Amino acid sequence: TDWTDGGDLSIHDTVTGVDRRLTAREDSTGSYVDHSVISPDGKRVAYMWAKIPPDRQQWEFQARVVATEGQSTPDVVYSSPQF
Numbered sequence: 001t002d003w004t005d006g007g008d009l010s011i012h013d014t015v016t017g018v019d020r021r022l023t024a025r026e027d028s029t030g031s032y033v034d035h036s037v038i039s040p041d042g043k044r045v046a047y048m049w050a051k052i053p054p055d056r057q058q059w060e061f062q063a064r065v066v067a068t069e070g071q072s073t074p075d076v077v078y079s080s081p082q083f
Contacts, residue, residue: 007032009047011068022066023049023074043068049076 002010002021007030009023022045025031036047044065051060063078 001033001036009033009036009045009066011038011045022068022072023047038068046077049074 002008002019006025008021008025010019010021012019023033030052032050032052034048034050036045038045044067046063046065049062049064051062058081060079060081062076062080064074064076066072066074
């Protein structure tokens with residue numbers, strides 16, 4: 001989780017030293033990435049996405065998967081209003 005960029009998911013290339021953002025928050029309500037893990041082949045990242053509503057009452061938690069290369073839209077594989 002890249003807290004300097006508002007809680008999006010970023011990946012760091014240890015060879016080039018370049019950081020690249022893999023997600024973009026849909027809104028400015030404070031949603032963020034937590035608990036990520038990269039696949040053994042390095043092609044995908046699974047992560048927890050916390051969607052915080054404006055009233056901060058009923059958070060939504062999602063398990064998502066995104067590709068590490070190219071412009072990819074994350075796949076939501078599970079969604080629950082309960083943590």
